[in-house]
Amino acid sequence: MATKQVPYKIYLSEEEMPKAWYNVKAHMKTEHAPFINPATMQPCTKDDLRPVFCDECIDQELNETDEYIGIPDGIRDFYRTFRPSPLIRAYFLEKLLDTPAEIYYKFEGNNTSGSHKLNSAAAQAYYAKQQGLTSITTETGAGQWGTALAMAAAFFGLHLDVYMVKVSSEQKPYRKEVIRTYGANVIPSPSDTTEAGRKILAAFPGTGGSLGCAISEAVEKAVTTPDCRYVLGSVLDHVLLHQSVIGLESKTALEKYGVTPDIIIGCMGGGSNFGGLIAPYMGERLQGKNNIEFVGVEPASCPSLTRGKFAYDFCDSAKITPLAKMYTLGCGFMPSPNHAGGLRYHGMSPIVSQLYHDGYLRAVAVEQSKVFDAAVMFAKCEGILPAPESSHAIRVAIDEALKCKEEGKKKTILFGLTGTGYFDLAAYKQYNDGTMTDYVPTDADLAKGFATIPDCPVNKGAL
Amino acid sequence: MATKQVPYKIYLSEEEMPKAWYNVKAHMKTEHAPFINPATMQPCTKDDLRPVFCDECIDQELNETDEYIGIPDGIRDFYRTFRPSPLIRAYFLEKLLDTPAEIYYKFEGNNTSGSHKLNSAAAQAYYAKQQGLTSITTETGAGQWGTALAMAAAFFGLHLDVYMVKVSSEQKPYRKEVIRTYGANVIPSPSDTTEAGRKILAAFPGTGGSLGCAISEAVEKAVTTPDCRYVLGSVLDHVLLHQSVIGLESKTALEKYGVTPDIIIGCMGGGSNFGGLIAPYMGERLQGKNNIEFVGVEPASCPSLTRGKFAYDFCDSAKITPLAKMYTLGCGFMPSPNHAGGLRYHGMSPIVSQLYHDGYLRAVAVEQSKVFDAAVMFAKCEGILPAPESSHAIRVAIDEALKCKEEGKKKTILFGLTGTGYFDLAAYKQYNDGTMTDYVPTDADLAKGFATIPDCPVNKGAL
Numbered sequence: 001m002a003t004k005q006v007p008y009k010i011y012l013s014e015e016e017m018p019k020a021w022y023n024v025k026a027h028m029k030t031e032h033a034p035f036i037n038p039a040t041m042q043p044c045t046k047d048d049l050r051p052v053f054c055d056e057c058i059d060q061e062l063n064e065t066d067e068y069i070g071i072p073d074g075i076r077d078f079y080r081t082f083r084p085s086p087l088i089r090a091y092f093l094e095k096l097l098d099t100p101a102e103i104y105y106k107f108e109g110n111n112t113s114g115s116h117k118l119n120s121a122a123a124q125a126y127y128a129k130q131q132g133l134t135s136i137t138t139e140t141g142a143g144q145w146g147t148a149l150a151m152a153a154a155f156f157g158l159h160l161d162v163y164m165v166k167v168s169s170e171q172k173p174y175r176k177e178v179i180r181t182y183g184a185n186v187i188p189s190p191s192d193t194t195e196a197g198r199k200i201l202a203a204f205p206g207t208g209g210s211l212g213c214a215i216s217e218a219v220e221k222a223v224t225t226p227d228c229r230y231v232l233g234s235v236l237d238h239v240l241l242h243q244s245v246i247g248l249e250s251k252t253a254l255e256k257y258g259v260t261p262d263i264i265i266g267c268m269g270g271g272s273n274f275g276g277l278i279a280p281y282m283g284e285r286l287q288g289k290n291n292i293e294f295v296g297v298e299p300a301s302c303p304s305l306t307r308g309k310f311a312y313d314f315c316d317s318a319k320i321t322p323l324a325k326m327y328t329l330g331c332g333f334m335p336s337p338n339h340a341g342g343l344r345y346h347g348m349s350p351i352v353s354q355l356y357h358d359g360y361l362r363a364v365a366v367e368q369s370k371v372f373d374a375a376v377m378f379a380k381c382e383g384i385l386p387a388p389e390s391s392h393a394i395r396v397a398i399d400e401a402l403k404c405k406e407e408g409k410k411k412t413i414l415f416g417l418t419g420t421g422y423f424d425l426a427a428y429k430q431y432n433d434g435t436m437t438d439y440v441p442t443d444a445d446l447a448k449g450f451a452t453i454p455d456c457p458v459n460k461g462a463l
Numbered sequence: 464m465a466t467k468q469v470p471y472k473i474y475l476s477e478e479e480m481p482k483a484w485y486n487v488k489a490h491m492k493t494e495h496a497p498f499i500n501p502a503t504m505q506p507c508t509k510d511d512l513r514p515v516f517c518d519e520c521i522d523q524e525l526n527e528t529d530e531y532i533g534i535p536d537g538i539r540d541f542y543r544t545f546r547p548s549p550l551i552r553a554y555f556l557e558k559l560l561d562t563p564a565e566i567y568y569k570f571e572g573n574n575t576s577g578s579h580k581l582n583s584a585a586a587q588a589y590y591a592k593q594q595g596l597t598s599i600t601t602e603t604g605a606g607q608w609g610t611a612l613a614m615a616a617a618f619f620g621l622h623l624d625v626y627m628v629k630v631s632s633e634q635k636p637y638r639k640e641v642i643r644t645y646g647a648n649v650i651p652s653p654s655d656t657t658e659a660g661r662k663i664l665a666a667f668p669g670t671g672g673s674l675g676c677a678i679s680e681a682v683e684k685a686v687t688t689p690d691c692r693y694v695l696g697s698v699l700d701h702v703l704l705h706q707s708v709i710g711l712e713s714k715t716a717l718e719k720y721g722v723t724p725d726i727i728i729g730c731m732g733g734g735s736n737f738g739g740l741i742a743p744y745m746g747e748r749l750q751g752k753n754n755i756e757f758v759g760v761e762p763a764s765c766p767s768l769t770r771g772k773f774a775y776d777f778c779d780s781a782k783i784t785p786l787a788k789m790y791t792l793g794c795g796f797m798p799s800p801n802h803a804g805g806l807r808y809h810g811m812s813p814i815v816s817q818l819y820h821d822g823y824l825r826a827v828a829v830e831q832s833k834v835f836d837a838a839v840m841f842a843k844c845e846g847i848l849p850a851p852e853s854s855h856a857i858r859v860a861i862d863e864a865l866k867c868k869e870e871g872k873k874k875t876i877l878f879g880l881t882g883t884g885y886f887d888l889a890a891y892k893q894y895n896d897g898t899m900t901d902y903v904p905t906d907a908d909l910a911k912g913f914a915t916i917p918d919c920p921v922n923k924g925a926l
Contacts, residue, residue, distance in 0.1 A: 007476065007477045007543075008544065011474045013470065078846075080471040081471065081555070081845060081846035081847075092618075111846060112846060112847055112848045112885075151846060154842075154843040155555075155844065155846070174889075177889075177891050177892045178885075178891075180895045181842060181848065181894075181895060182842065182843060183843065376644060379575070379617075379644060380617040380646065382544060383541075383545055383574060383614060383618070384544075384574075385575045385644065422575075422885045423885070425644075426640075428643075428644045429636070431644075432640065
């Protein structure tokens, strides 16, 4: 609980912005299992990864020991265009719920990409530039990541090719246009610019594409283009590292007012926002310095932690990436159309997966219509129209606050508000029209996905 | 010039938020001419206005003497959800332009409505609630104002009917959806819910509507509904008063670093953002305390100050409002399709018009394609995708900074960045595709508009 009057928004000064990211792996009891090269079935070496990723990102990916990793001035400079982000006390929501709980949220949506994705985009574009590269590639589905990387590429002066899932580029023409405005090249995927794309087009003429296919195209483009690398927006350890800036700023802001959260809540897709938000608090927890409850929220339609298997799986559906040990629904799992595009991923960050497996966090799956109930309630009293992804965390924060009311308990709740819903209004329209439906996969649906988890030596006994 | 290192963003604390608005009229040498009731050709009395507007807004509209008017706590509470807004030093833009000028901008786009409009929406909704009203009405074209008022109505618990120009509600379905999400009722105009709408529908079946028609419908609905009033988003004195919060915060923030602007630049539609931004500085200028240059920027396609007439005219094209003395292109002027919807207004705030007439400010008209050049340059280095309206100010700020470079002069430039362009991506698409065109009305085009200025007794000699 706060020891002095907390303003509605706590802004750190620019000097108080973190000078180093926090690497939670330094304190994990169980190191997560290494990435496996599917060609050799041996742990990936730096050399395996070098043709695909920037050198510095590979070093960070494999760093298990350093608790802090410095943020270069060039990245902190760019961070100043949108950070520090506000830590907000949800006074109006508390009043509406009439709860004894104190509710805080870290708002990462006040930038043109509309989400936290810019934290890692900035870092990865900077390192690419420092390495002397001239271009980068990536894929995007919902478009937040593509937008964020386009902004970072423009700032640091890099060419960017974004392979955008074809159906998304048609359904979200405005997202595509933001990316183009920042000077990036948008290629609807599958395309005829890569071998992988041409194969898919030949096999499935007229297909709307998939994230798996877009990843294949972006990686192929990177490894076949001089001075070019591929960049990924979630799941990997170095992305979680960059996102720790969310948790670090939150902690600094709350400590100014003597506040320690009792419970921290975040939505989970690939796990980077949630992993970043909890990082410094989890680090303390792993050292026995707090007893905070960590809650990850996933959509009931894509329940990788609550109903998935802990096994080695590919990170993409085209099976071209290394194998990662994680909670997964199977790389061939086809999530239903669900408006939280950013949470529609078959796997989960290996760090978050390991922490969950070791019992350090709780996972909750929620249904879409209840998520939008919470989103609209929140928008009306707090003023911010939240992204469907972020609204998963709002839903559970409200549920926890109402439980406090029922039980007459005071608790301090912190949740991550990862982004805004300005480009998600087709989903809000369905909600407003009363035509939104929920979907929960049956056990038979899940079984089909599980069948696509590779039955390889490293999975002996896990399947 | 700054006396100490200025951070990228200056945020005031919530205690530093203005406790009173600034009424520039208290120091104007020439009071602007009174509104005229077209039925009597006499100055409007409070009683004339009472059926249409909230009582408190009418008092503010006619207040020529009080320099400060207190902001009630209820409004300051709501302001805390999105204010104080950041005052930003454009370090990255300065570097790109390689200019000796210091450039600052006040960013009003960090809220869900995406613009400064929320400043007055909050005040007007609050006063309506305090007066015991249960509902309010308004019109919206581009949709920023409708969104802002929907947010304020939701916060204060009022029913809101938004008459949205039919063609806009079809071209901007997402804007419409934000308004609906905040619980307001969106009625495409012309509609069959009012006498005015039915008449237009009968005369022009299939029409896409106009702002003039939507105003008529909203006013009719207000005066024929119990406990209901009409609310306007620009032009009027009380709206400029509410927008003075922009200038007051800017001044407080700059004074912390010993900065006084040499030149202040804002875009102009109805004039409320520009009037609010310059208010406290203009107040000092009128008292001989500074010599700041004030520059209003309008689109070359709708040049009310630079090519209009200073005369009494209706505020709407349906000729149902009082007559206001202002610079006008004629209430029947049909501006060309121009992407800065918020600047497509035939007239100009009477306060801004009078100040211009008395020589206290300069006006510049700029063409659309040059405005978008500036917008994209700004987005890439400063990170914010600006609204087309706001980009008019960016264009002139860049031009002034480049002039400083040419002349080797140091100047401090302040401009207003009124909003974000997230809902304007159809315009950016035209720019990205290279299909954007400019339009400047001919003298003959203007003559047609001027012919619609009423030839009434109060205009004797002016036409």
